[in-house]
Amino acid sequence: MDKAEKIHSLFYRFERPSFKANNRFVRSATNLGRADEATGEISFAEIKRLTEIAAGGAGTLITGLAYISPEGKSLNGQWGLHTDDRIKDVARLTESAHNFGSNLIVQLCHGGGQREASVARRSKSFSPSGGIHPGCDFTTDPLSKDGIRKITEDFAAAALRAKKGGADGVEIHAGHGFLLTQFLSPSINKRDDEYGGSLENRSRIFYEILASVRQAVGDGFNIWFKISMAEGTENGYGSEDGTALSVGLLKKGADGINVSSGTIYSGAMNSPSILGVSAGESEAPFAGYAAELKKHASDRQTIVLTGGLRSLPVMAELIHNGTCDLLALSRPFIAEPDLINRWIEEDTRPTACISCNACFKTAKFGLIECPILRDRNEGNWDPL
Numbered sequence: 401m402d403k404a405e406k407i408h409s410l411f412y413r414f415e416r417p418s419f420k421a422n423n424r425f426v427r428s429a430t431n432l433g434r435a436d437e438a439t440g441e442i443s444f445a446e447i448k449r450l451t452e453i454a455a456g457g458a459g460t461l462i463t464g465l466a467y468i469s470p471e472g473k474s475l476n477g478q479w480g481l482h483t484d485d486r487i488k489d490v491a492r493l494t495e496s497a498h499n500f501g502s503n504l505i506v507q508l509c510h511g512g513g514q515r516e517a518s519v520a521r522r523s524k525s526f527s528p529s530g531g532i533h534p535g536c537d538f539t540t541d542p543l544s545k546d547g548i549r550k551i552t553e554d555f556a557a558a559a560l561r562a563k564k565g566g567a568d569g570v571e572i573h574a575g576h577g578f579l580l581t582q583f584l585s586p587s588i589n590k591r592d593d594e595y596g597g598s599l600e601n602r603s604r605i606f607y608e609i610l611a612s613v614r615q616a617v618g619d620g621f622n623i624w625f626k627i628s629m630a631e632g633t634e635n636g637y638g639s640e641d642g643t644a645l646s647v648g649l650l651k652k653g654a655d656g657i658n659v660s661s662g663t664i665y666s667g668a669m670n671s672p673s674i675l676g677v678s679a680g681e682s683e684a685p686f687a688g689y690a691a692e693l694k695k696h697a698s699d700r701q702t703i704v705l706t707g708g709l710r711s712l713p714v715m716a717e718l719i720h721n722g723t724c725d726l727l728a729l730s731r732p733f734i735a736e737p738d739l740i741n742r743w744i745e746e747d748t749r750p751t752a753c754i755s756c757n758a759c760f761k762t763a764k765f766g767l768i769e770c771p772i773l774r775d776r777n778e779g780n781w782d783p784l
């Protein structure tokens with residue numbers, strides 16, 4: 401296959417017994433920051449953003465992180481799937497995605513000790529062994545075993561809501577420093593019971609969540625995990641642990657792993673959204689982790705690669721050489737919701753996104769914005 405054919409094949413239909421998509425492109429989970437503060441109801445503005453990306457050609461959309469309980473909420477303006485009332489939000493999102501032939505995967509998250517201070521003031525905060533989470537300034541209570549059981553039940557209940565709303569699957573957010581990262585991290589998890597210490601113990605809650613979600617949703621409904629393969633801090637866990645955990649989840653029946661790395665507290669260059677990553681040499685920084693994991697996946701399971709994917713030749717090679725099955729992008733879709741259609745229409749230049757992370761800063765003020773998108777719309781500047 402020559403280079404052009406490899407690129408073309410990214411736009412062909414992807415078919416697996418458990419997952420089908422119109423192309424290999426996934427909108428990676430992106431918190432848009434405009435849900436109702438009190439109820440967690442998703443806003444019209446957020447649905448519109450998702451719809452634009454579906455209309456723009458992405459084969460699969462992963463929602464921003466939805467909290468599964470009030471104490472699991474991390475961010476102002478985060479949407480919630482913690483009550484049955486919110487099933488209608490999933491139904492609205494599903495309709496928007498399916499109208500354009502895209503899949504909808506709902507991302508579920510418990511933030512543990514990683515929360516904005518103003519959110520933490522509204523409900524008690526919990527973490528594996530208590531204390532103050534890196535980068536935060538409030539204290540958390542250690543989780544009891546009943547507390548851990550409640551979390552596995554909350555994930556299951558939220559996943560069932562996603563299914564009832566018509567979504568094609570769920571992605572358990574097990575990375576970026578949120579609660580599940582906190583369990584895997586030997587520098588944060590200091591428990592001396594069966595949930596702390598050895599890798600097997602630090603991984604236990606992941607397997608319990610998988611079992612409890614599977615029991616709730618049954619077979620045939622996709623359960624993915626997004627994993628930070630390495631914590632990215634000096635005393636954090638490394639990729640041996642991230643890989644072993646991911647292989648374990650595949651063995652126990654997870655339908656997919658979404659490969660990411662780093663955390664919010666591991667610094668700009670070790671974060672999941674690496675600053676300044678661009679097409680060419682710095683592209684696809686986590687590809688090695690995905691390639692390793694892919695060797696352990698069956699042909700019923702989906703390996704998604706996220707992080708710093710910017711150009712078609714690099715992505716075509718990643719698919720062609722068997723590194724991953726699907727390619728997930730976040731910031732490029734903030735800058736260019738219609739990116740996939742642009743590429744289909746043969747303007748194959750890399751994304752206009754310059755990975756400046758201004759989108760993160762705007763998230764503090766409500767619906768996220770992108771200076772590139774704004775300047776292009778106003779005709780001021782076009783980095784293409």
Ligand SMILES: Cc1cc2nc3c(=O)[nH]c(=O)nc-3n(C[C@H](O)[C@H](O)[C@H](O)COP(=O)(O)O)c2cc1C
Pocket residue numbers: 428429430431432463464465507573576626660672673674677706707708709728729730731732759760763768
């Ligand atoms: C504004 C913003 C919000 C994000 N929200 C989420 C989220 O809700 N869940 C998640 O797993 N990752 C989230 N991420 C991380 C992305 O999904 C992705 O892993 C990361 O940005 C790397 O991909 P990229 O280089 O294509 O941006 C967010 C990133 C940005 C820029």
